[in-house]
Amino acid sequence: MAQGSELVRAKVWDAPVRAFHWLVLLAVGLCWYTAENRVMDWHRRSGYVVLALVLFRLYWGFAGSSTARFAGFLRGPSAVREYLGGLRERGTAPFVGHNPLGGWSVIALMLALIVMPLLGLFAVDIDGVESGPLSWLLSFKAGRRAAHWHEDVFGVLQGLVVLHVAAILYYAFWKKQELIAPMVTGYRRISRDAAAGVRLVAGWRALPGLLVATVIVVVVALYSQKIAALF
Amino acid sequence: MIARSPVQGRLPVALLLALGATLLATACSNKPKVVVDPEIEEAVRVRKQNFSEIGTIAKNINDALKAGNKLVGDPTITSSVQQLGNYARDQKFWFKAGTGPESGADTDAKAEIWTQPDDFAKKSEALIEASTQLATVYASGDGAAFATQWKAVGKTCESCHESYRVPDKDD
Numbered sequence: 001m002a003q004g005s006e007l008v009r010a011k012v013w014d015a016p017v018r019a020f021h022w023l024v025l026l027a028v029g030l031c032w033y034t035a036e037n038r039v040m041d042w043h044r045r046s047g048y049v050v051l052a053l054v055l056f057r058l059y060w061g062f063a064g065s066s067t068a069r070f071a072g073f074l075r076g077p078s079a080v081r082e083y084l085g086g087l088r089e090r091g092t093a094p095f096v097g098h099n100p101l102g103g104w105s106v107i108a109l110m111l112a113l114i115v116m117p118l119l120g121l122f123a124v125d126i127d128g129v130e131s132g133p134l135s136w137l138l139s140f141k142a143g144r145r146a147a148h149w150h151e152d153v154f155g156v157l158q159g160l161v162v163l164h165v166a167a168i169l170y171y172a173f174w175k176k177q178e179l180i181a182p183m184v185t186g187y188r189r190i191s192r193d194a195a196a197g198v199r200l201v202a203g204w205r206a207l208p209g210l211l212v213a214t215v216i217v218v219v220v221a222l223y224s225q226k227i228a229a230l231f
Numbered sequence: 232m233i234a235r236s237p238v239q240g241r242l243p244v245a246l247l248l249a250l251g252a253t254l255l256a257t258a259c260s261n262k263p264k265v266v267v268d269p270e271i272e273e274a275v276r277v278r279k280q281n282f283s284e285i286g287t288i289a290k291n292i293n294d295a296l297k298a299g300n301k302l303v304g305d306p307t308i309t310s311s312v313q314q315l316g317n318y319a320r321d322q323k324f325w326f327k328a329g330t331g332p333e334s335g336a337d338t339d340a341k342a343e344i345w346t347q348p349d350d351f352a353k354k355s356e357a358l359i360e361a362s363t364q365l366a367t368v369y370a371s372g373d374g375a376a377f378a379t380q381w382k383a384v385g386k387t388c389e390s391c392h393e394s395y396r397v398p399d400k401d402d
Contacts (some may be wrong), residue, residue, distance in 0.1 A: 127286070136298065160250070
């Protein structure tokens, strides 16, 4: 075996990416539960967490480690085609970070994860009693429409999550590549060459993005009407 | 030579189909139109419009509460509280026999409204009581009591919708 292709245990996912992944799953789960059971105070709060997390992830897509950056994982159609061509093969070298198709699935998931809470900010429930913090900008009818779209996007998100899990199962059972543990620990067995290509960024660099995302969400959630009243 | 399972090549296609089906199911949730007695259709239209106006009233009150505005003396709130009481008292006349889902009209009213009239009337009465109480509290000028009573009004809407309205598809 050539020296560079020897497998080593290397860190591929930085802590902010992993934290984002599991926290967004938890927060969306809480959104779902609270919507089904009409605990709307907590539905709003968990929605704010989703929004803040995704805003942070957008920042981290530019400031994070090489495997977190959009520029690092967004590939053109030919790369996706080539990847699809090799999808049936077993024993292929593991991808470091997102594979060419997986990168686009991340974009689709993130789009759904940002559009859903944004619509929720404007949503009004059927009684006109519960509503998102920016719904005062819209009429009751427009707010209802936002609520329907909010729900529709959740349907799309559910579909994307099913695909996401299906892909992970396919990798686990057909390709014999376990992808869940690396998203927990950050480590994966990859070739020495591939490991050398991963550029990790210190976790503290996440702080400015996290701070800005939190401030944006808090201002929108609590102070939009008060700020508007100043003008 | 390695034996290939017949499913191998189809998997990406299956994934794409699953995504397409999800999107389609979301997009095509409208029912085909059926011919409905115009009088019934009109009654359903008016009923929906009235409920939509109640929604607007509720939203006005809710927006003012969320903004932390002073409610007493605000003309929008004064008229909203009054109109809510009027609509609450009127509401029982909007559910004439024959205007349910069996008419084919595009309504979210459940057939149970007409098969369980006593319980429906009780829920309708709850809204009248709660909105009358809201008007009393409003007249007293107690902001905190108003916010509490407003929640109670919301509960009456929710409890009736839970039993007698098809979970949301249209406005």
